[in-house]
Amino acid sequence: MxxxxxxxxxxxxxxxxxxxxxxxxxxxxxxxxxxxxxxxxxxxxxxxxxxxxxxxxxxxxxxxxxxxxxxxxxxxxxxxxxxxxxxxxxxxxxxxxxxxxxxxxxxxxxxxxxxxxxxxxxxxxxxxxxxxxxxxxxxxxxxxxxxxxxxxxxxxxxxxxxxxxxxxxxxxxxxxxxxxxxTADRAGFVVNRLLIPYLLQSIELLDSGVNTAAEIDTAMKLGCAHPMGPLELCDLIGLDIVAGVADVLFEEFHERHYAAPPLLRRLVAAGHLGRKSGVGFHDYS
Ligand SMILES: NC(=O)c1ccc[n+]([C@@H]2O[C@H](COP(=O)([O-])OP(=O)(O)OC[C@H]3O[C@@H](n4cnc5c(N)ncnc54)[C@H](O)[C@@H]3O)[C@@H](O)[C@H]2O)c1
Missing domain, CATH: 3.40.50.720 (NAD(P)-binding Rossmann-like Domain)
Structure with missing residues (x-):
């Protein structure tokens, strides 16, 4: 050894x-x-x-x-x-x-x-x-x-x-x-394989118009004791990175829950990448 x-x-x-x-x-x-x-x-x-x-x-x-x-x-x-x-x-x-x-x-x-x-x-x-x-x-x-x-x-x-x-x-x-x-040599290993579908679902919920970004983040922070809500976390990671990891997972598994939602694509196209660009799901300017 x-x-x-x-x-x-x-x-x-x-x-x-x-x-x-x-x-x-x-x-x-x-x-x-x-x-x-x-x-x-x-x-x-x-x-x-x-x-x-x-x-x-x-x-x-x-x-x-x-x-x-x-x-x-x-x-x-x-x-x-x-x-x-x-x-x-x-x-x-x-x-x-x-x-x-x-x-x-x-x-x-x-x-x-x-x-x-x-x-x-x-x-x-x-x-x-x-x-x-x-x-x-x-x-x-x-x-x-x-x-x-x-x-x-x-x-x-x-x-x-x-x-x-x-x-x-x-x-x-x-x-x-x-x-x-x-863990096994599969895209996303453990953490991203579980985290990314959760983040993508939060973006779909926001896009459905049922809840605001603040409501979604507050619900997960106070309901699940997460230190940060999913949309705040997307902003911290960078929306381009979230979309890139989702694409890698989708390419590997071809499963719907790894497909980057349209709202995420549009924000990335707009240069709204989260904290690093000053605006994402929340405004940091
Ligand atoms: N940033 C993260 O949150 C994160 C988390 C986990 C894993 N990773 C992975 O870690 C790796 C590095 O990511 P990062 O965020 O530190 O990137 P980074 O861009 O901050 O740093 C990469 C560094 O590699 C250097 N480099 C490029 N080609 C080189 C070469 N041939 N020889 C020596 N140095 C070279 C660059 O000059 C740069 O300083 C990537 O594979 C990334 O997927 C990143």
């Missing part, structure tokens, strides 16, 4: 920077890879400010921050991962780019290394088949923000070795202090 001592994270955007921070704080020497020096610098600053915020808020000792920071390395060349035991890929959700990266990781990492992807929608088996070691390729789906959210979905493909799944589940659960849920 592979013993994980050194970690690589490829992609230092929203997710990769959070995942690298979590790994470094958990005690792992972690090498962060970006595609260009300016993106690497942005990622480095993102991690530095996130740790500084944790220290300011009393969630992290300054000494622990310094130790975690010292475990981080930054590079623009994937061959810096030649001693990694586990690589977590968190680059943009682009099939061609991910397939190319997995092929390259297969060349530069040691034969025993496990190659993991944070992909939200690309089948893990397809990433595995881009390498010569599909039995050592697995999904690790962190949630945003990775530093805060407790869940990590662990997704073995059809051919992932059981020992690899066990190693990654233990790494996530025992070493990173997250909760791992192992």
């Amino acid at each position: 592979t013993r994980i001592e050194r970690v690589g994270v490829v992609g230092a955007g929203t997710m990769g920077s959070g995942i690298a921070e979590v790994c470094a704080k958990a005690g792992f020497p972690t090498t962060v890879i970006e595609s260009a020096p300016e993106f690497l610098e942005t990622g480095r600053i993102r991690i530095e400010s996130s740790m500084a915020k944790a220290v300011d808020r009393g969630r992290l000792d300054a000494a622990d921050r310094d130790a975690a920071w010292a475990r981080l390395g930054f590079d623009t060349d994937v061959s810096a991962l030649s001693d990694a035991d586990l690589v977590v890929e968190a680059i943009s959700e682009d099939r061609t780019a991910k397939f190319g990266l997995f092929a390259r990781l297969d060349e530069v990492t040691p034969a025993h290394a496990i190659l993991a992807s944070n992909t939200s929608s690309i089948p893990i088996i397809e990433l595995g088949m881009a390498t010569g070691r599909p039995r050592q390729v697995i999904g690790v789906h962190f949630f945003n923000p990775a530093v805060v959210q407790k869940l990590v979905e662990v997704i073995p493909s059809t051919v992932t070795e059981n020992a690899v799944t066990a190693t990654v589940r233990d790494f996530v659960g025992e070493r990173l202090g997250k909760t791992a849920v192992v």
